[in-house]
Amino acid sequence: MAEGYEVGPGAVIAPGTVIGPGCVIEANAVLGKVPRLAGRRPRPLPPLVLGAGVTVCAGAVVYAGARIGDGAIIGDQAQVRERAVIGERTVIGRGAGIDNDVTIGARVSIQSQVYITAFSTVEDDVFVGPCAMTTNDDTMGRHGPELPLRGATLRRACRIGGGAVLTPGVEVGEEAFVAAGAVVTRDVPPRGWVMGVPARTPAGRRVGDDELLERWKPR
Numbered sequence: 001m002a003e004g005y006e007v008g009p010g011a012v013i014a015p016g017t018v019i020g021p022g023c024v025i026e027a028n029a030v031l032g033k034v035p036r037l038a039g040r041r042p043r044p045l046p047p048l049v050l051g052a053g054v055t056v057c058a059g060a061v062v063y064a065g066a067r068i069g070d071g072a073i074i075g076d077q078a079q080v081r082e083r084a085v086i087g088e089r090t091v092i093g094r095g096a097g098i099d100n101d102v103t104i105g106a107r108v109s110i111q112s113q114v115y116i117t118a119f120s121t122v123e124d125d126v127f128v129g130p131c132a133m134t135t136n137d138d139t140m141g142r143h144g145p146e147l148p149l150r151g152a153t154l155r156r157a158c159r160i161g162g163g164a165v166l167t168p169g170v171e172v173g174e175e176a177f178v179a180a181g182a183v184v185t186r187d188v189p190p191r192g193w194v195m196g197v198p199a200r201t202p203a204g205r206r207v208g209d210d211e212l213l214e215r216w217k218p219r
Contacts (some may be wrong), residue, residue, distance in 0.1 A: 004021040005021065007028040008026040011026070012029070016047040017032040017047050017205070018047055018048065023050050023052070024059040026057045030062070034063070034210050047065075049063060051068060051071070054070075054071065057074060060074045060078045060168050061079045068078050069086055069088035072092070075095070075096065076094045078093065079098065081100040089106055090109075096114045099115075099118040099151075101119050102117075103120075105124035111128060111131075111132075114152055115134065116152075117149075117151050125157040125162040126154045133166070134151060135166065136169075149168070151169075152170050152171070161181065167184065167185050170184050172187070173192055176194075177196055177207050182195050192206065193205040
């Protein structure tokens with residue numbers, strides 16, 4: 001037991017890592033890992049910072065340069081890459097991958113095996129179902145350095161169903177709904193409702209007032 005936080009057996013904490021009070025670091029977690037890229041020398045990164053009351057579960061790996069907000073949970077065997085920002089009370093599920101330069105807001109629910117690709121933005125109160133994935137490169141690696149990668153943008157309180165795939169640069173609007181297994185190839189408007197491959201809106205379908213987050217928030 002270190003002062004102010006708990007560390008399980010086999011956990012590895014890199015020098016300089018900042019750990020807030022009340023954190024729990026479970027067995028075999030790795031904090032402050034430095035990324036290794038083929039043919040490139042590692043760039044200096046600021047230390048990993050964990051806010052108060054963060055839980056990093058068994059076998060999770062959180063890289064240097066990431067910032068984890070108060071009360072967040074990083075699930076078993078999850079990975080959070082460098083320069084990622086995770087908001088307060090957000091849950092990253094078991095085996096999920098949060099890539100570099102991702103920003104995730106507060107109270108977000110990222111379920112097991114989700115992949116959030118680099119340069120994505122996930123706003124507050126978003127739900128992402130198990131095994132959903134985002135992508136950021138239409139060429140699948142066959143482009144020059146001048147072509148920027150484009151992650152997904154998930155606006156406040158939208159919901160992404162299990163196994164959905166979002167193609168590069170897609171924006172899902174506030175309170176929108178993406179059905180399980182959908183392949184989203186174009187933007188979804190606020191309160192939009194889409195399903196299928198490629199994703200389309202059934203006639204007259206829209207997220208109703210009774211489904212909005214405000215109705216379901218604890219009083």
